[in-house]
Amino acid sequence: MQLKDNKYIGIGFRKDFSEELLDSTVLKPAFIELAPENWIGMGGYWKKQLDKAAEKFPISCHGLSLSIGSPDELDLDFLYKIKKFIKQYKVQIYSEHLSYAKCDNAHLYDLLPIPFRKDAVKHIIARIKQVQDVLEMPLAIENVSYYTPVAAEMDEATFISEIVNGSGCNLLLDVNNVYVNSFNHKYNAKEFIKKLPLDKVAYIHMAGHEQISDTVIIDTHGEAVIDQVFDLFEYATGLLKPVPVLLERDFNIPELEELQGEITRMETIVSKTWKKEHAIA
């Protein structure tokens, strides 16, 4: 993705604050990200807003319903709609979740954990390759937060690495998800990151979360990013080449100044960890 002036930080384009963002002199993301599911086939007022946004910002897409880890067949009709959308809006990064949201012909509209198993790895590698063949571009796959493993026979880092390496896809490193999982499943977040195929990281997500008990954090995207996640971000970016970074804020939208504050803080971090002049390829 070509970004200007060494600005790397984008923001999720949400209908809740789309009008404010488009007119804002406060919030200045380098790009915006949107879920194609929320915009494909939409006309009227929202289509106009989307078109205005596309004139102002580069767009990345982060899918919700492709369900890459589903036992079901891929929804090719939908995939071709995504392809058309990606072309129409000149989207250069398309990412999806390493999870499943559809099973036995029923959409669930949330991200369920895939069993960390060898057969699932093979199954998903084949599906990612199929997606990339149709889209004619690499898919970036996101490490998701999860609250319980299911029938696992390997650890999460191995599961992710084998899929990324086997499929040739890119990795979307969600730093908040690493933090959430390290808390919920009691592992060392930095050690986890080091085990991932970091040369394949093409995109980073940052977000807030909510701790609901002594043992559980839920990945809500409804709170400010906490200091520990900023620290982990600094650690991770120190290991990576420069890539676009996305601030996700889906609920409890604060004043735009607050969102810009988080963006500025991330810009400050990467200005240290990514010192050289780069054009993000």
Add this chain to the structure above:
Amino acid sequence: MLLLKEETHEQQSKLAEYCKTGIVPELDGIIEENLHHYRRLVFNIGIDTIETAYPITYRFLPDEIWDKLVYEFYAEHKCQTPQVWRMPLEFYEYCVEKDIQGKLNIPFLNDLLYFEWLELEMHTMEDIPYPSYDTKGDLLKNLLAINPEHKLVKFTYPVHVLAATELEGKEGNYFLLMYREKESGRIQFMDVSILYAYILEQIQNGLTLHAVLTDADSLFQINNFEMLKEHALVFINDLKQRQFILGFLNK
């Protein structure tokens, strides 16, 4: 599909089914005390989406009936659309198919749900190309160009006019014209009589207003063309002012 073992598929199916029904399955290697978060998160997305799409029905139905209906929908129905904002249409279709209005003895429920869905659909539906038209012409003799982003709908209950609590016993023939304003994207609603609904439908079918009125004069047994023309022109001019009638179709 062949690469995935049956036992892995089965574990995934059990978790998905649990999210739909809330009936706790036997799953291998899980943190049992955390499993409920998935049911809660999945179900909340479904409930929020449906309640946002059907605010009138949600407020009208007693909580226990609404909760049971949404629960049964989520448990029994397999949502087909990958776009969650289109899912409420499946909820409406489910209610019709299962004859929920008959079971609850609320004869206007289907109309109410459909009305609420239509408002959402009109707001979000894909843009339809406008016809080529002139602004000058003869309202009676020229073919009229109308806003293509509209729906003319017949209801058995006046769900677009009266509050849900006032609908009982109001069975009849009611017509609603809905259209989306080109610039603002706002949805406009207009209650129309059966005569005007007929006129609009025939204009849409490509007849001139004069031809439509000639037919309507005998069809509705008015037998007073001049009076009909006078009233119809007031109606049509009103629609022109509202920019529902755009002008005159280019040949």
